[in-house]
Amino acid sequence: MNFAEPLKQLQDHLEMLKRSGVDFISIRQEKQTPTVSNIAVEPLGLASPKETLLAFRETVLQCAKCSELSRTRKSVVFGSGNVRAQLVFVGEAPGHDEDLQGLPFVGKAGQLLTKIIESIGLTRQNVFICNVLKCRPPGNRNPLPNEISNCEPYLFEQLEIIQPKIICALGTFAAQTLLKTQSPISALRGRFHEFRGAKLICTFHPAYLLRNPEEKKKVWEDMKMIRAELASYA
DSSP: OOOHHHHHHHHHHHHHHHHTTOOOOOOOOOTTOOEEOOOBOOSSSOHHHHHHHHHHHHHHHTOOSSHHHHHHOSEEOOOEEBTTOSEEEEESOOOHHHHHHTOSSOSHHHHHHHHHHHHTTOOTTTSEEEESOSSOOGGGOOOOHHHHHHHHHHHHHHHHHHOOSEEEEESHHHHHHHHTOOOOHHHHTTSEEEETTEEEEEEOOHHHHHHOGGGHHHHHHHHHHHHHHHHHTO
């Protein structure tokens, strides 16, 4: 049997995971269990947060609160990155590519987010990236109010475990969910808000920027605020 082609595919997949910020892989084999994204952590000194987040991930993996989403999803996209990150990015919900790969922000919007992160001197390994919803809404439709209500406790628990200093809400749904407001993203961005002991900043979603590239200047202004705030903690 020729193993060259499967080995090449495996190597390509591992390289994709590395570029996406994953350096820790938990192997689990069970029948009819949806896949879930992996958590990248620093190798030493963080066993307790790592174990806590991994155990919590198993709870999210089994979630069936939203009957439609749990039936149609291919993956539970829990999140990826550094479990002790000072900066967490929160998006809306997984899309097609994320649902297939089990990782957040890996499509075209994810590629742009990677560039945004790198623009302030960080990498995906330095931050944690997740979404309000852990499952893809069919057809990439907007999250429903009951879906947000069902899933937001998982997001809040993630943030409680990671305890970032700064949270960046990407887009309207993430901003409104975290801040419990109906204000548009245009009115929320450009300044820090308080959120459970952390500083929260809202900015446009990368998918919106792909359709409206002229708004990238505003996102850059928001990122400079984040960069300056992170520098103050050094």
